[in-house]
Amino acid sequence: MHGDLETHDASAPIFAPEAFGIADAEAELIAQARRFGARVLAPRAAQHDRDATFPLENFRDMHGEGLLGICIPKEDGGLGAGYRTYCLAAAELGRFCGSTALSFNMHVCSTLWSGALSDDLDMSAADRAAHVARRRLHYRRILDDGAIYSQPFSEGGAAAAGGVAFGTEARPTAGGFLVNGKKIFASLSGAADYYGVLCTERGEGEAPSRRNTLYLAVPANAPGAAVVGDWDPLGMRATVSRTLLFKDVFVPEDAMLMPRGVYFQAATRWPHMFLTLSPTYMGLAQAAYDFTIRYLRGEMPGTPPLKRRMFPTKQIAVAEMHVTLEQTKALWFQAISEARPNPSKEQVLRAYAAQFTVMENANALAAKAIRTCGGQAMLKSLALERIFRDSRCGSLMLPWTAEICLDRIGREALYEPGETD
Numbered sequence: 001m002h003g004d005l006e007t008h009d010a011s012a013p014i015f016a017p018e019a020f021g022i023a024d025a026e027a028e029l030i031a032q033a034r035r036f037g038a039r040v041l042a043p044r045a046a047q048h049d050r051d052a053t054f055p056l057e058n059f060r061d062m063h064g065e066g067l068l069g070i071c072i073p074k075e076d077g078g079l080g081a082g083y084r085t086y087c088l089a090a091a092e093l094g095r096f097c098g099s100t101a102l103s104f105n106m107h108v109c110s111t112l113w114s115g116a117l118s119d120d121l122d123m124s125a126a127d128r129a130a131h132v133a134r135r136r137l138h139y140r141r142i143l144d145d146g147a148i149y150s151q152p153f154s155e156g157g158a159a160a161a162g163g164v165a166f167g168t169e170a171r172p173t174a175g176g177f178l179v180n181g182k183k184i185f186a187s188l189s190g191a192a193d194y195y196g197v198l199c200t201e202r203g204e205g206e207a208p209s210r211r212n213t214l215y216l217a218v219p220a221n222a223p224g225a226a227v228v229g230d231w232d233p234l235g236m237r238a239t240v241s242r243t244l245l246f247k248d249v250f251v252p253e254d255a256m257l258m259p260r261g262v263y264f265q266a267a268t269r270w271p272h273m274f275l276t277l278s279p280t281y282m283g284l285a286q287a288a289y290d291f292t293i294r295y296l297r298g299e300m301p302g303t304p305p306l307k308r309r310m311f312p313t314k315q316i317a318v319a320e321m322h323v324t325l326e327q328t329k330a331l332w333f334q335a336i337s338e339a340r341p342n343p344s345k346e347q348v349l350r351a352y353a354a355q356f357t358v359m360e361n362a363n364a365l366a367a368k369a370i371r372t373c374g375g376q377a378m379l380k381s382l383a384l385e386r387i388f389r390d391s392r393c394g395s396l397m398l399p400w401t402a403e404i405c406l407d408r409i410g411r412e413a414l415y416e417p418g419e420t421d
């Protein structure tokens with residue numbers, strides 16, 4: 001026990017199972033993700049970041065490990081992780097490669113939203129039976145063939161923030177839909193086998209409505225689907241989030257990842273679904289802290305064994321980082337643990353607060369790590385500068401950007417539904 005206090009174990013779980021009450025089966029899955037991240041993701045991260053190339057081999061290896069099916073129900077052959085287990089496992093991946101963890105989230109949501117989350121929502125018995133049969137088709141593609149799903153919903157307008165109906169439209173046609181529209185910042189574009197497109201079903205003469213949002217798996221090789229533009233951003237470079245165009249792309253009925261009306265129901269009744277962008281950044285926050293401890297102790301591989309920990313200013317900076325990290329962990333753990341359908345107002349406000357805190361603090365910790373460790377620590381031969389750039393992207397993620405979280409907390413704390421001045 002005393003020995004634990006004398007060493008910093010950067011390979012320890014972010015959330016110690018015994019301290020956070022994480023049961024064995026859940027802890028084992030999370031540990032599997034952590035081992036995989038350290039062994040497979042970390043060595044490949046720098047090159048893909050530099051070249052802005054998609055780490056397809058990471059996803060091939062995740063298929064081999066069963067991780068592509070982490071949230072596919074056990075009865076369908078997956079690992080059966082629920083919401084919290086997934087979040088904790090994804091955070092462990094985020095410590096080692098932010099881009100892979102973020103892209104992985106897009107893929108996993110296609111199974112989590114159609115799986116455990118949909119099971120919590122209302123559907124007629126007929127809709128549920130059809131849904132369970134359809135999702136099996138998607139699950140088999142993932143488990144048998146290693147199919148990768150992405151999740152493009154951003155369009156560059158107000159739709160991704162949840163304000164208006166998606167401009168990308170699905171027109172009903174014989175046997176399926178014709179999809180037309182454009183998605184920006186679509187992680188995994190060119191790498192995914194299926195694009196899990198959020199779009200508005202719109203019949204002839206119908207006005208667009210958010211209630212008619214459809215979640216469709218469009219095959220990447222479908223005629224009329226194209227990837228355009230380049231991707232040369234500040235951070236999260238290996239997500240390769242280019243623009244997708246859809247021109248009269250036919251998809252059959254069984255492309256539906258959720259039945260009609262269920263995405264809208266999820267967005268209103270299961271709001272924590274949008275918190276799934278945060279685990280990557282929880283991992284990056286931990287990585288920035290771990291880096292700082294190892295570096296100041298003179299234990300960072302690739303650097304001389306020079307200790308810098310004896311300066312009081314470093315100790316204060318590390319203490320402040322530790323406090324920030326613990327605050328972030330505590331709030332986030334509570335929010336992901338209480339995610340459920342029909343959360344209370346207090347729980348929803350806490351989810352916004354958790355998203356805001358993780359996204360802002362990940363980058364604040366990375367910035368402080370650079371200041372505290374010093375100039376040699378930000379060389380591109382080390383991971384810290386990538387952590388800094390990747391973590392900067394978190395608060396930009398719609399629909400819960402940092403600004404939107406603050407906006408909603410302020411409004412919803414001061415106004416009850418229906419109240420005006």
Ligand SMILES: Cc1cc2nc3c(=O)[nH]c(=O)nc-3n(C[C@H](O)[C@H](O)[C@H](O)COP(=O)(O)OP(=O)(O)OC[C@H]3O[C@@H](n4cnc5c(N)ncnc54)[C@H](O)[C@@H]3O)c2cc1C
Pocket residue numbers: 106151152153154155156157158160161163184185186187188235236239241393395396397398399401402403404407
């Ligand atoms: C690395 C990375 C990967 C991504 N991957 C994906 C992906 O796979 N799929 C996907 O769909 N999207 C993805 N995104 C896109 C992301 O969710 C945003 O859509 C993207 O950052 C573009 O935002 P924008 O500039 O168009 O935002 P805008 O809509 O122009 O908004 C600009 C800012 O204004 C504020 N704002 C916007 N609307 C409101 C409002 N109603 N109330 C208050 N404030 C508001 C927000 O803070 C926002 O940051 C990714 C983004 C990044 C950075």
